[in-house]
Amino acid sequence: MRKARVLVWLKQDVLDPQGRTINEALHGLGYELVDDVRQGKAFDIMLDDEGLDEKELLALIEQMSKRLLSNPVIEDFDIELFGRG
Amino acid sequence: MRKARVLVWLKQDVLDPQGRTINEALHGLGYELVDDVRQGKAFDIMLDDEGLDEKELLALIEQMSKRLLSNPVIEDFDIELFGRG
Numbered sequence: 001m002r003k004a005r006v007l008v009w010l011k012q013d014v015l016d017p018q019g020r021t022i023n024e025a026l027h028g029l030g031y032e033l034v035d036d037v038r039q040g041k042a043f044d045i046m047l048d049d050e051g052l053d054e055k056e057l058l059a060l061i062e063q064m065s066k067r068l069l070s071n072p073v074i075e076d077f078d079i080e081l082f083g084r085g
Numbered sequence: 086m087r088k089a090r091v092l093v094w095l096k097q098d099v100l101d102p103q104g105r106t107i108n109e110a111l112h113g114l115g116y117e118l119v120d121d122v123r124q125g126k127a128f129d130i131m132l133d134d135e136g137l138d139e140k141e142l143l144a145l146i147e148q149m150s151k152r153l154l155s156n157p158v159i160e161d162f163d164i165e166l167f168g169r170g
Contacts, residue, residue: 001120007127022128022153031149035086035131042092042125043107048118064116068107 002049003082004061008070009040043069049084057081087134088167089146093155094125128154134169142166 010016016038023037045064049057058081065077095101101123108122130149134142143166150162 009127009129019128025153026149029149029152031145033133033137033145034149035133037131038129040127040129042094042127043104044094044123044125045119046121048120052118060116060118064111064114064119067114068110 002047002057002084004045004047004057005080005082006043006045006061006065006069006077007040007080008043008065008075008077009038011074011076014074041069054081087132087142087169089130089132089142090165090167091128091130091146091150091154091162092125092165093128093150093160093162094123096159096161099159126154139166 018039019037022039023034026034026037045061047057047061052060058079061079061081065079066072070077103124104122107124108119111119111122130146132142132146137145143164146164146166150164151157155162
C-alpha cells in the first residue's frame with residue numbers, strides 16, 4: 001500500500017475568488033503580513049501498488065488527476081508519491 | 086516574501102463523504118488499485134515576513150489556520166514553510 005497526494009490549483013492566470021476572500025478575511029483579522037492566498041484541493045489516495053513500479057503508478061495517478069480530480073482547462077496539479085508504509 | 090502551505094484535512098475519525106464519492110468514481114473508471122481517498126483543502130499563502138523569524142512566522146500561520154482556515158473541532162492541519170524566494 002502506498003500513499004499519493006495530489007494538489008489541484010487554479011492556473012496562475014485564472015482568478016481565484018475563494019483565495020481572494022480568505023486574503024481579505026485574514027486582513028480583517030489583523031494579519032497584514034498576508035500578501036496573497038490561493039486556495040486549492042488536496043487528495044490523499046491510498047493505493048494497492050502490488051506489481052506496479054513507480055513509473056506505472058505515477059502514470060496512473062496522472063491519468064486519474066486529469067480525468068477526475070482536476071479540470072485541465074483551468075487547473076494544474078502536482079503529484080507526490082510517498083514511500084511504502 | 087515567503088510562501089506557506091497549509092493543508093486542512095478532516096480528522097481521521099470523521100467521515101469524509103467527498104473522499105468516499107471520489108473513491109467510488111475512480112473505481113467506476115476502472116482504477117481498482119485505489120483503496121481509499123481523503124479530500125482536503127490546500128492554501129498557498131504569500132507572506133511579507135520582514136522582521137519576523139521562522140518561529141514567529143509559524144506561530145502566526147498556526148493562529149490563522151486555527152481561526153480561519155480550519156474548523157478545529159473536525160479538522161486537522163499541516164503547515165509547510167518554504168524558503169525565501
